[in-house]
Amino acid sequence: MRRKSMTSVELARLAGVSSATVSRAFAAGSSMKPATRARILALADEHGFRPNAMARVLNNSQSRLVALVVNTVANPAEAEGLDQLIMRLQEQERLPLVLRCADHEDRNRLMRIASTYQVDHVVLYSDAVSIDDAIAIFHSAVPIIASSEPLAGRDVSDVRLDARAATVEVVSHLVAQGRRRFVYLCGRASSHVDKQRRGWFSAALEAHGLAFDIVEHGDYSYDSGYKEAALLLRRTRPDAVICANDLMAIGVKDAAAALGFAVPTDLAIVGHDGVALASWDSHAITTIAPRPGVVSAALADIIDEPNDAPPVRRVIECMVRWGRSTGDLPRS
Amino acid sequence: MRRKSMTSVELARLAGVSSATVSRAFAAGSSMKPATRARILALADEHGFRPNAMARVLNNSQSRLVALVVNTVANPAEAEGLDQLIMRLQEQERLPLVLRCADHEDRNRLMRIASTYQVDHVVLYSDAVSIDDAIAIFHSAVPIIASSEPLAGRDVSDVRLDARAATVEVVSHLVAQGRRRFVYLCGRASSHVDKQRRGWFSAALEAHGLAFDIVEHGDYSYDSGYKEAALLLRRTRPDAVICANDLMAIGVKDAAAALGFAVPTDLAIVGHDGVALASWDSHAITTIAPRPGVVSAALADIIDEPNDAPPVRRVIECMVRWGRSTGDLPRS
DNA sequence: CAGCAAAATGTAAGCGTGTACATTCAGCCG
DNA sequence: CGGCTGAATGTACACGCTTACATTTTGCTG
Structure with missing residues (x-):
């Protein structure tokens, strides 16, 4: 053989x-x-x-490989977007090289290995690695498409989300229901995406003259949502929790149920990302997210642009996907 | 730049x-x-x-690339295993090339493209493609590690599951509770994995002199579980449903709840695969699965073997992970 | 049918490494 | 200090393809 x-x-x-x-x-x-x-x-x-693609690449420098830098494939929020993106790339006759960076002692080692394979593009899908490290390792040889950190003039394309309006919409609804004691549950407090979401939430509350508590110990997992909610519900008595992602939101919901709090009557819950399972009957979490597939489509479009094109900055508007976790749907 | x-x-x-x-x-x-x-x-x-890896590969033929052929990354059952496997491969300084084959008009085109990149190994993680097609396309050049179809003497390594004992354990428990009207909900009736699971279930029931109904219209999704259960619960009145995977099991549970059936009192539900979310508080589905990480470890071990080693056949025993969906835990 | 332009194909020089083989070098012994 | 041995390094070609350039073929026109 x-x-x-x-x-x-x-x-x-x-x-x-x-x-x-x-x-x-x-x-x-x-x-x-x-x-x-x-x-x-x-x-x-x-x-x-x-x-033989190796021989071809050796003298064109067009590998049609794309490095996808992710935290983990196991988390539905990343996995669902990744799935779409891989599909798009394959339609472009490109192949994805997945770099799974969570739990990896040295993410940079991983990127160095990948850079060896002459990838045409790098997508920093997670905020697990720093853009500057990525730029250094791929030494500006390949366009980097980030969806996390602010770019500050770096020569890099990016796609990011805008949830300002959607957050205002959700918060107004909750305030109209008479809720006043709000909490924000972080995924990773230092993450830029997390800071943004917090910021939008904060701004939306301020418009109503309200403040909120922050819980910083989340880690985007169901378990951390559950654990933090259990602590929180025993201590202060919030009537609305906004979570950095849907998995934690579901954890919060389950913890509330276990402690005898009724959702949404006693406690409203909001998530982010719009993962498929958030809208399952047993969860029905209200979630803030872009329309499905839009982010991956944008990324794929940028990748398919000629290599010498200037960096692209795309902003994608988020929507509210209402579930039962925030009570009756708003009029509209 | x-x-x-x-x-x-x-x-x-x-x-x-x-x-x-x-x-x-x-x-x-x-x-x-x-x-x-x-x-x-x-x-x-x-x-x-x-x-430059391309130049290196060109004269050693050791690319350290592994093609991972999957259905979709979005499904937690595939994603969780994939995540582990990618982690292991990265520890071996290998890079995964993900071929996402669901919804892809021509999976073989995808494999042909990948074969061009001189991958060292191919893992047929899903049963989306036929082993014979894979062998033909990679023309026996690279070891193929399958976890689905029977191999019948083909020169290919594989890792597969054995859930015979676990299924007997679950079924005995359910029969002891007095349940008699069993249903098996297929994921894809033609899939070999599906047939096996059905077979074990059938054998376990026969040992008690019982038979069962089969619903063949599932597709491994939450929605299909929900839909089929809704039909089923209105028509015949099963008191136990064994599902080809956990997502469908959760769908069944939600449909049962919506129709006013109590789980597990009126209806017991069993899943397969042991995805993380199956054991969330809101689901607590009893599921049949190997110990987490064992399959990926086995695959990674086989891949790390010298290339001229003979094909390996590994069988991994499944366990029952008990949840509330089958009532009180068995003694033990 | 000569003559010429355009299309089709051939020639050969890389692309950046690995490696067999040749060469040089250092160290040691008599 | 010559000669021998093994270690360290250099030389040159192969890996399989693309591509600029050279050459041949084709098809037309006068």
Whole structure:
């Protein structure tokens, strides 16, 4: 087994042409007699010949590989977006190289290894690595598309979310229900996305002359939502919790149920990200998120742009997806 | 931007050595003066030099790339295992190339593209593609590690599950509770994994002289579990449903709740795969699954074996993870 | 049918490494 | 100090493809 596969020179000999012609037969744009191309492709098919991508990359520098830097694939919020993105990339004949950075002692080592494979693009999907580290390691050789940190003039494209309006919408609804004791549950307090969400929430509350508590010990997991809510509900008595993501929101909901708090009567719960399971019957969490697939589409579009195009900055508006966790739907 | 990166020849000139020496400095096993190696590595670090993997692969045929063929990354059952596997591969200095095959008009096109990149191994993680297609496309060049179809003497390693004992355990428990009207809800009736699970279930029931109904319209999604359960509960009146996976089991649970059936009193529910969310408070589904991480560890071990090693067949025993969906825990 | 332009194909030089083989070098013994 | 040995390094080619440039073929026009 592991038999060496055929090379373009061998195929060329079989077809009675030169290896250059074989190469051209596989290059879409090059001009050649259709009959010759057809003959070569048929022969290639027959003998199972496929051009070696390594050799191709070696002299074009177009690997069609995209490094996707994520925290973990296990978290639905990342996984669902990633799934869409991978699908799009594959439609572009690109292949994703997944760098899973959570729990990884040295994320930079991982990026260094990946950079070795001449990836055309890097998508910093999670905020697990710093943009500056990424720039240093891929030494500006490949466009980096971030969706987290602020960019401050760095030569990098990005796609980010705007949930200002959606947050105002949710908060107004909750205030109209008479809720006054708000809490924000962080995922990772130092994360930029987290800070933004907190900021929008804070602004929306201030418009009503209200303040809020912050719980900083979350980690985006169901368990941390559950644990923090259990502590919180025994101590202060909030009547609305906004969570940095949906998983924690569900944890909060389960903790509330276990402690005998009624949702949404006693406690309203809001999540972020709009993962599929948030709208399952048993959860029905109100969540703030972009329309599904929009972020991945934007990322894929940017990637498909010519390499010398200037960096792109896209902002995507979030929506509210109402669930039962915030009580009756607003009029509208 | 996109400045061309340094080559080993340029670095060699800077270090006053030949490119061969640079190459040796990066190869772990090769004998050379420690001082020279240190000097070269320091210089490489300083100038951001990293050997080009494409060029390396071109003459060793050791890409350290692994193609992971999956259905979708969005499904927690696949995603959680995948996450573990990717982590392991990264520890081995390997990089995963993810082929997402669901919804993809032509999965074989995708595999053909991937085969171009000289992947060292292929893991057929989902049963979305046929082993024979995979063998044909990667033309026996790379070991294929399947976890689905039966192999029938094909020259391929595999890891598969054995849930016979676990299924007997669950079924005995349910029968002891007096349940008699069993239903099995398929994910994809034609899938081998599905057939196996059905078979174990059938055998376990037969041991008690019982038979069961099959619902073949599931598709592994929450929604399909919900829909089929809604139909089922109105028609026949099962008192136990075994589902091909956990997501459908949760769908069944939610449908039962919506229709006023009490779980587990009126209806017991069992899932497969042991996804994390199955044991959340709001679900607490009893599920049949291997110990977390064992499958990925086995796959990673097989991949790390020398390439000329004979195919490996590993069978992994499943356990029951009890939840509230099957009533009181059995004695034990 | 000569003559010429355009299309098709061939030639050969890389792309950046690894490695077999050749060479040099350092150290040791007689 | 010559000669020998093993370690360290250099030389040069191969890996499989793309591509600029050279050459041949084709198709037309006068």
